[in-house]
Amino acid sequence: MAKPVTPPxxxxxxxxxxxxxxxxxxxxxxxxGVPVLKGINLNLMPGEIHALLGGNGSGKSTTMKILSGLYxxxxxxxxxxxxxxxxxxxxxxxKNGIYMVPQEPHIFPHLSVEENLLLGLDMDPRAARAQxxxxxxxxxxxxxxxxxxxxxxxxxxxxxxxIRGLLRKAQILILDEPTSALTFREVENLFKRMRTLxxxxxxxxxxxxxxxxVMTISHRISVLRExxxxxxxxxxxxxxxxxxxxxxxxxxxxxxxxxxxRDSHDQITDEVVLAVKKLSxxxxxxxxxxxxxxxxxxxxxxxxxxxxxVAEAVVGLxxxxxxxxxxxxxxxxxHDSRKSQSLGLVYVPEDRHAHGIFLELPSLYTxxxxxxxxxxxxxxxxxxxxAVGNDYRQQxxxxxxSLHQIAKTLSGGNQQKVVLAKALASKPDVIILDEPTRxxxxxxxxxxxxLIEQLAGQGVxxxxxxxxxxxxxxxxxxxxxxxxxxxIKETERTGASLQQVMAAAFGLQGEASL
Amino acid sequence: MSRxxxxxxxxxxxxxxxxxxxxxxxxxNFWRTxxxxxxxNSSLILILVSIGExxxxxxxxxxxxxxxxxxxxxxxxxVALNAGVALPLAxxxxxxxxxxxxxxNAVGVTFLRVPPIIMTLGTLGVYRGLMxxxxxxxxxxxxxxxxxxxxxxxxxxxxxxxWVTLVIVxxxxxxxxRFKKARYLYAVGDNEEGARLMDIPVKKTLFAAYTLAxxxxxxxxxxxxxxxxxxxxQAGNGQELRAIAADVLGGVNLAGGVGTPLSALVGAIFLTAxxxxxxxxxxxxxxxxxxxxxxxxxxxxxxxxxxxAVAAQQRQARAAVRKENNHLNPSTSExxx
Numbered sequence: 072m073a074k075p076v077t078p079p080x081x082x083x084x085x086x087x088x089x090x091x092x093x094x095x096x097x098x099x100x101x102x103x104g105v106p107v108l109k110g111i112n113l114n115l116m117p118g119e120i121h122a123l124l125g126g127n128g129s130g131k132s133t134t135m136k137i138l139s140g141l142y143x144x145x146x147x148x149x150x151x152x153x154x155x156x157x158x159x160x161x162x163x164x165x166k167n168g169i170y171m172v173p174q175e176p177h178i179f180p181h182l183s184v185e186e187n188l189l190l191g192l193d194m195d196p197r198a199a200r201a202q203x204x205x206x207x208x209x210x211x212x213x214x215x216x217x218x219x220x221x222x223x224x225x226x227x228x229x230x231x232x233x234i235r236g237l238l239r240k241a242q243i244l245i246l247d248e249p250t251s252a253l254t255f256r257e258v259e260n261l262f263k264r265m266r267t268l269x270x271x272x273x274x275x276x277x278x279x280x281x282x283x284x285v286m287t288i289s290h291r292i293s294v295l296r297e298x299x300x301x302x303x304x305x306x307x308x309x310x311x312x313x314x315x316x317x318x319x320x321x322x323x324x325x326x327x328x329x330x331x332x333r334d335s336h337d338q339i340t341d342e343v344v345l346a347v348k349k350l351s352x353x354x355x356x357x358x359x360x361x362x363x364x365x366x367x368x369x370x371x372x373x374x375x376x377x378x379x380x381v382a383e384a385v386v387g388l389x390x391x392x393x394x395x396x397x398x399x400x401x402x403x404x405x406h407d408s409r410k411s412q413s414l415g416l417v418y419v420p421e422d423r424h425a426h427g428i429f430l431e432l433p434s435l436y437t438x439x440x441x442x443x444x445x446x447x448x449x450x451x452x453x454x455x456x457x458a459v460g461n462d463y464r465q466q467x468x469x470x471x472x473s474l475h476q477i478a479k480t481l482s483g484g485n486q487q488k489v490v491l492a493k494a495l496a497s498k499p500d501v502i503i504l505d506e507p508t509r510x511x512x513x514x515x516x517x518x519x520x521x522l523i524e525q526l527a528g529q530g531v532x533x534x535x536x537x538x539x540x541x542x543x544x545x546x547x548x549x550x551x552x553x554x555x556x557x558x559i560k561e562t563e564r565t566g567a568s569l570q571q572v573m574a575a576a577f578g579l580q581g582e583a584s585l
Numbered sequence: 586m587s588r589x590x591x592x593x594x595x596x597x598x599x600x601x602x603x604x605x606x607x608x609x610x611x612x613x614n615f616w617r618t619x620x621x622x623x624x625x626n627s628s629l630i631l632i633l634v635s636i637g638e639x640x641x642x643x644x645x646x647x648x649x650x651x652x653x654x655x656x657x658x659x660x661x662x663x664v665a666l667n668a669g670v671a672l673p674l675a676x677x678x679x680x681x682x683x684x685x686x687x688x689x690n691a692v693g694v695t696f697l698r699v700p701p702i703i704m705t706l707g708t709l710g711v712y713r714g715l716m717x718x719x720x721x722x723x724x725x726x727x728x729x730x731x732x733x734x735x736x737x738x739x740x741x742x743x744x745x746x747x748w749v750t751l752v753i754v755x756x757x758x759x760x761x762x763r764f765k766k767a768r769y770l771y772a773v774g775d776n777e778e779g780a781r782l783m784d785i786p787v788k789k790t791l792f793a794a795y796t797l798a799x800x801x802x803x804x805x806x807x808x809x810x811x812x813x814x815x816x817x818x819q820a821g822n823g824q825e826l827r828a829i830a831a832d833v834l835g836g837v838n839l840a841g842g843v844g845t846p847l848s849a850l851v852g853a854i855f856l857t858a859x860x861x862x863x864x865x866x867x868x869x870x871x872x873x874x875x876x877x878x879x880x881x882x883x884x885x886x887x888x889x890x891x892x893x894a895v896a897a898q899q900r901q902a903r904a905a906v907r908k909e910n911n912h913l914n915p916s917t918s919e920x921x922x
Contacts, residue, residue, distance in 0.1 A: 161781075161782045161784075162784045165784060177779030177782055177783070178776065178779065179771070179772050179776050179779060179780075180776070181771065181838075182771055182775060182842075186771075190769075190772055190783055190785065191772075191780075191783035191785045196765070235783075353900060
């Protein structure tokens with residue numbers, strides 16, 4: 072069943088000869104030797120709402136950061152009303168009428184709404200105040216000006232940012248996932264205001280992961296994938312199926328074929344090592360799933376879908392979580408991560424620098440951090456500790472000058488292996504891997520994949536969280552897809568296609584045509 | 586709810602009244618105008634240092650060298666006076682030194698990017714060292730009486746320096762409210778990244794904060810020399826910690842962005858009143874620090890609990906939003922495989 076698509080409102084004045092407000096030509100951007108934008112061409116017409124779609128890391132945020140002066144491109148040109156420009160700071164972009172409303176509005180929580188609006192403005196305060204009032208009225212901003220900005224709802228904080236942009240005479244607004252923290256009604260209001268702005272001739276770049284919203288509000292849609300624009304068409308010419316297909320990697324069908332030919336892991340037993348029942352918390356609702364011994368369960372979804380929050384609740388890091396987590400048949404009411412570990416569940420967090428590794432200490436210290444009580448009776452036995460370290464160094468082929476090399480001097484891939492060694496050292500029965508290949512080079516990535524297969528072969532149950540759908544689909548025996556805090560799809564490896572998983576991650580469901 | 590009623594300044598002010606009343610009940614002598622004026626008079630130095638410190642804390646920094654700057658300026662003033670320099674010139678000299686000392690901190694923090702605590706801990710040592718180098722370690726006594734005169738000069742029945750401090754408090758309060766660039770102090774401390782994106786000159790703002798902290802320590806030094814009449818090498822010792830305590834007590838948020846000169850004023854008077862109260866309650870003087878510290882801890886802990894409660898409230902509100910989202914958003918409610 073395809074989602075009903077509301078036809079987008081046409082722009083009031085659309086003629087082919089119009090000069091675009093802004094035009095990006097052949098923009099390249101390289102981070103640490105890796106090109107993330109590979110020749111982006113993009114433009115925005117007056118009064119146009121131009122939606123940018125793409126998976127995580129596809130380059131849409133980078134492109135918008137270049138436009139708003141946060142990054143300078145390696146190559147390419149930006150034309151503003153026909154004139155070539157380079158922006159070196161947000162300040163310069165502001166002066167040229169470009170204003171970005173970030174996902175988390177940059178407000179000053181302890182200053183009043185009015186102070187927030189007038190701050191840094193090069194204007195006579197009385198005139199500015201009059202203008203603020205005028206704009207607030209036009210855009211329907213109803214909060215009191217003397218209220219502390221920190222007390223505003225996210226929706227009103229966004230409006231505050233939009234008014235800030237308009238005060239700076241912005242002709243181009245960039246809204247970066249503005250709807251992700253809004254209620255349905257707030258989204259409708261935002262759209263109403265976006266249309267008002269569009270009628271005033273202001274161009275809007277609109278980033279969103281919600282296909283139905285994009286179809287509702289935008290005039291034109293550009294899809295990015297791996298740093299390129301792969302689709303750019305008027306909204307009336309596309310449907311969600313076409314958009315999802317555009318976001319898929321080029322070899323998606325071949326991958327699906329290859330996977331279907333391979334057998335499922337034959338070591339999967341019936342023993343359920345982790346059962347999660349009706350788990351709910353602030354960021355997710357009613358999550359239930361099981362992981363069996365020797366099984367790799369993939370948890371797919373976009374950033375912000377609530378996957379990491381689920382993982383944290385499962386290991387006991389979320390005191391507000393309600394529901395049951397059963398590890399190897401033992402119900403873990405009020406458990407913490409330490410208890411989880413003693414029951415055989417370990418979590419390898421996404422942000423290894425913040426949560427997984429002692430950066431300033433010898434790598435060995437991280438590897439043995441959770442099993443110190445087993446190494447020697449009273450005093451730490453160095454010999455035993457190094458034996459454990461060498462074991463994992465070999466098993467995971469960690470490249471380090473010695474076990475005592477300071478962790479932060481290792482490459483990203485090797486750091487990740489050190490974190491994995493720490494997790495494995497406690498001999499877990501279930502392991503949750505959150506984005507295990509983020510910031511990891513290609514060869515270490517293969518090592519991590521190999522390790523996952525190997526662990527599953529040894530009968531360990533694995534919950535694999537990843538934003539890279541290919542990774543999930545290739546490695547998992549079973550796939551769960553999360554969207555806005557719920558598991559909305561569960562599928563076996565053989566039945567899964569990249570396209571279906573992608574569609575589900577973007578909130579499209581049960582479309583037979585896909 | 587208006588901001589005034591929620592303000593910490595008012596809370597501490599009420600606590601101060603309660604303290605004064607309670608002590609007055611036990612020892613009625615405490616309630617005499619004279620002793621109250623005495624408390625006010627002995628809190629002037631701390632008030633000024635605390636206001637200076639407040640500028641820095643507003644930007645989310647910390648300056649632990651203000652006590653040393655006070656001492657150094659006092660030494661400069663004393664030495665200059667003893668060398669026969671005219672009073673106005675000597676005062677000016679002391680102020681210039683204090684501003685320069687503040688600027689050194691400012692350069693370190695803004696341009697060399699040294700973390701504030703490390704930078705000012707370093708200059709704390711340097712400035713204290715300079716005091717000893719200049720004086721050879723001996724106290725500066727025999728200070729001419731012309732400066733001491735001001736400490737006892739009453740204008741309309743109130744000491745001159747009380748008037749001076751009052752004017753400074755009113756002036757800084759007014760300027761912080763109405764001077765456009767003063768708003769930057771709050772903005773930088775509240776959300777530095779946001780301030781940068783709003784085209785606010787973050788570096789200049791930080792520079793001004795540390796320089797002002799120096800200047801206010803210098804003003805305090807002048808009152809110090811006038812009131813005490815000599816300059817011991819311990820001059821200003823520990824004042825930085827008492828100033829931070831007074832600010833925090835009065836409601837200046839160590840996380841930046843919140844606080845007014847009134848916070849510094851009320852906090853400083855409160856801490857000084859506690860000292861006096863202990864005297865009137867015949868508690869031995871060596872209890873002062875312990876009691877002051879305990880009061881500070883209690884105030885900060887209360888403040889922490891209040892903020893936690895607010896944060897929890899906000900989290901629940903957000904969760905409620907999500908729930909509403911899930912009920913209303915058709916993209917999630919209709920689907921089921």
